[in-house]
Amino acid sequence: MSTDNAKIRELSGRAYKYGFVSDLESDAAPRGLNEDVVRLISAKKHEPQWLLDWRLKAYRHWLTMREPTWQNVHYAPIDYQDIIYYSAPKPKTPGPRSLDEVDPELRTMFAKLGISLAEQERLTGVAVDAVVDSVSVATTFKRKLAEAGVIFCSFAEAVQQHPELVRKYLGSVVPYSDNFFATLNSAVFSDGSFCYVPKGVRCPMELSTYFRINAADTGQFERTLIVAEQGAYVSYLEGCTAPMRDNNQLHAAVVELVALDDAQIKYATVQNWYPGDAEGRGGIFNFVTKRGKCAGRGSKISWTQVETGSAITWKYPGVILQGDDSVGEFYSVALTANHQQADTGTKMIHIGRNTRSTILSKGISAGHGQNTYRGLVKVQKAASGARNHTQCDSLLLGSQCGAHTFPYVEVKNPSARVEHEASTSKIGDEQLFYCRQRGIREEDAVPMIVNGFCREVFKELPMEFAVEAQKLLGVSLEGCIG
């Protein structure tokens, strides 16, 4: 991976400076949700009948479902009829075929975000599938990936170009009926990313998608599908930021990963969406379903996440360990400051024999932040020799925040070995005085101590991502000290 991704990383780091609204003409669906809106989305994308049918099945199922209430977060009710479910940026000149032809407004916005696509293509080794308001506007490095046989494109494009692959794997990990938010996504998803790595291929570069929520009151419903065939390897980075806004915005994405025999998928997220202001107004509601399936023997899926943004975070990236000897990993840093709330963790479902999973969760609460770890380790009957190790650490800054842990363990095979370790600590006055006695001011000491606490997770991230994640923590903690 090249060293000049710093520009891209800008968007996940430093002060929350992305609070601008670009003046792109939006092509939006009417407010609210009904079958016609679902049909409109499908028609806009020229989708085949089977996909429309799938969306409608999801929509009809969704009507029978209720929003979950078990999570440890509180928010005003969401009016699902007050959301615009589709909006696409309209290019001022039709059909830009290369980066040079991309809408200058759009490119200005990317420049503000620190992603100059032109520069990206020239300088970086990362292929960026930039998503603005649900439609991919530019995809780079296709040629190089194509040479390796890797397919990396927008989801909509994949539906047109590789319908057989999409049809085979869509919903195979997260079925349309999975949960309230995933089902909603299945009905109305607009775009996202698709990646297919063929048998035996090691993807020649780290893949990266940057999501950005833009048009006012537009819920964003991304759909990502990554398939690694036998012996394939792919590493995928997702980073996010959104403009500042007063109204809460719903985000309900679905990510599905499929790893066949001996394949490996690494999926890393740095999430820095608008967290709301210091009083808890505004901010993104992030209800995400992410799941991987180790379908093949000896396959491996790793989730690494650094969650510092959003008013509400609700996500449990999990792994279904179906293949014998498969491995699932979850490394997480979740920070809640001000009035942010996070209910996050993972699910490790052991089905195959000798399957192994590792969970390492670091929760940091500051201000009035509430941070909940919720994890499920399930060992099914056939999963002889299954092993899990879970470590859940919480760090508290101040006295008005909270840390909560809900570990669920279900073991149906007597040979399984499941371990759970948990700790809660506070940045102590003694630690701070020690740092200050050595000349380090409190506002520098706190981020240093917090970064130390997160180090085991950061070392799972690609290096530049880790550097950016450290800076991000420092920025997110500003104003929470003292």
Next chain:
Amino acid sequence: MLEIEDLHASVEGHEILRGISLRIGAGEVHAIMGPNGSGKSTLAQVLAGNPSYQVSGVARYQGKDLLDLPAEARAAAGIFLAFQYPVEIPGVGNLYFLRTALNAIRQQRGLEELDAMDFLALAKERMQLVEMDPELMNRALNEGFSGGEKKRNEIFQMAILQPSLAILDETDSGLDIDALRSVAAAVNALRSAERALLLITHYQRLLDYIVPDYVHVMANGRIVQSGDKDLAVELERHGYAHFDAPAAAGEGS
């Protein structure tokens, strides 16, 4: 260099220092001895700027009013405290911490930051001076260090930060005789005409290795006797019993 007059300190309404007066000149080595609960460690903490204490009285350091300065500014002014109980900071590398500290001090003094290469060269040189195990450099700050390793690490930090006044709070406690000898040798190597040392100790044995110019005895929040190094020997023979025993000073000096 340091002039203290009628220094009082209390924590949660409980008075621990009850009027300390002391003068320390450049290049001098002072030892403060006394029984548990006499206020020795509190004096060290108060001089270093621990905000947990309510402090009154006068303390001037190189002409500056010390009590007005926050802890980090005292560090920048050259005051270093080798802690009795050095803290652990998990995940923060020992050398990373020390470079951050050195550069924070340099920044406050208006000096340029030391880059990683120059710092590493400095660290390697000073590591030898204090006979520090290089393996400890790559570990997190004090995490999993033995008691003796922590104390030696404090002296290593002192060797890097080069303070003008170093306060060593019970640096000898928890050290076996070999470790004590080698830590004392490191401290002696750092003695200079510009640097003052304030040794806080329970026992006289440290003073066999780091010979003080002055010895003060603290009891019940006051300095009750001052003398030269012979006073320490005398104390070792007779104990602290004939000094005003701390009736209400409480535990945890």
